[in-house]
Amino acid sequence: MDNTRNDLLADKVVIVTGAGGGVGKAVAIEMARQGAKVVVNDLGVSLTGEKEGDSPAEQVVAEIRAAGGQAVADGESVAEWASAHRIVERAVSTFGRIDAVVNSAGILRDAIFHKLGPDEFEAVVRVHLFGAFHMSRAAATHFREQGGGALVHMTSTAGLIGSIGQANYAAAKMGIVGLSRSISMDMARFGVRSNCIAPHAFSRMIESVPGLSPEDQERYLEKRRQTTRPDQIAPLAVFLCADAAKDVTGQIFGARGNEVYLYNQPRPVRTLHRAEGWTPGTLAQQLVPAWRSSFTPAERTRDVFGWEAI
Template identity: 70%
Template sequence: MLAGKVAVVTGAGRGIGREIALGMAAEGAAVIVNDIGAALDGQGADASPAQQAVDDIHAAGGQAAASYDSVADWDAAQRIVQSAVDTFGRIDIVVNSAGILRDAIFHKMEPAEWDAVLKVHLYGAFHMSRAAAPHFRAQGSGSYVHMVSTSGLIGSIGQANYAAAKLGIAGLSRSLAMDMSRFGVRSNCIAPHAFSRMIESVPGASPEEKAANLEKRRKQTRADQIAPLAVFLASDAAAGVSGQIFGARGNEVYLYSQPRPIRTLHRGDGWTPESLAAQLPAAWKSSLTPLERTRDVFGWEAI
């Protein structure tokens, strides 16, 4: 499905990014495997994860090259995209999968924790998307696939920085889809469920709960189950699909709604704070979105 195409996949040394890179290579794409090889909090660097993914693609008969630049840096993102053009002659697909975590309950979150996460996720998605945009525009085609999260779409505890970044990416994708549609370019998001090292670190479960559920959920929600959706969205088979948010969990795929007005109140002589207080809470009580976490919304087991 991706024969003749060139993809850049960020965060592709491990987890979901790695499986997407392998999946795209298996469908014929030449892949730039980008990963600095940092720890989960973004510290350090290790070339081996990206190189191992490249080696595995080569062993399967595919084409790939490694990139170790950081998406958090504007100039580095330019080099990542240029490496695709220099190595394989063009660029057709950008998958924004690179990410880090700096979880903290909000009243204890430090500015450095906020900045680090937004730099990799939100700024990284912008840097990579913007670097590819002139190439996509010139050739009249291209596809962006961004990893978002239910932490932003639904809610999570102790992840204000991550949630804000991921919901920001959803807005970025929607704008890309609109701005770039005249050039034949599409942009979509995936909110993945897969028990990678990032998901396993999310707060909210006790050590006992994690131990009891970990092995089962690792088998039910795997990173390789996300890759088919990403491959499809990057392919010409998804030519009519843009500006959407999808989910993938186990063998399920689903489409998210996006914010639209659901209730209205009109008052001919206008509103005051007092009249709003008298009417709005009772009128809209049943329609207010509850403070739920992802596990509250997804009340069924993945199969």
């Protein structure tokens, strides 16, 4: 951990879920470096949800404290209403308040859609989408009483653009976008803001995505390790939790390598009007020829981001 300290988040208390590794860990460490008191939440499970060994949250806390920061570990699940509330109460009881939540916890159950089972679908949606809801809702009461707060949710290009074998993950991540947008509107009167980040960073989730031969995948991943690191995502998450971002809400950001970018959000792009109304037949005659050039192609993330991250 870089021992250079700043005060962008001085006196703020931040919860980072899924902070035992990858993007969540990098965010937690940078939060502490910027002066925040951090609740490092991680259930300590593998990507598929099985319990692993030593607590990764405790290891991150030790790293933060060794660099002079303040942090406490938490091993509760975000997937359940009661345990999510206990995470927030842990922040309040330990540090006296809660100023921001970064929803980064997640698991994967990748499967081609015709083989995707209901248990695999629900497990992923429960951690990602329900987890974001549970944590945000638990914090909302405190934010309202305090007159302010910040939420940052990790979405994904798997949903925003497209991915193969990840219908459950994509559905959850797009649900998070709608959740964040609604929170930003409902809670604006209380000074609460809510934003999304679609991160590009080498992590266990990136490593697990199928589609390449083992040799090609290793070459691809080694390049990703060097050019898209979790610590390159962390500054954007920290900024969105800081007072410097007090007027930024309801947005979807991306971070890839040394790039940051803003995503557009769905708006009508073409219209057709027929004075006498439409029938299935007239739609068949006119809609496709008129709109074909405006249809969004079935692209994947790597098709859209055609340039290398640097």
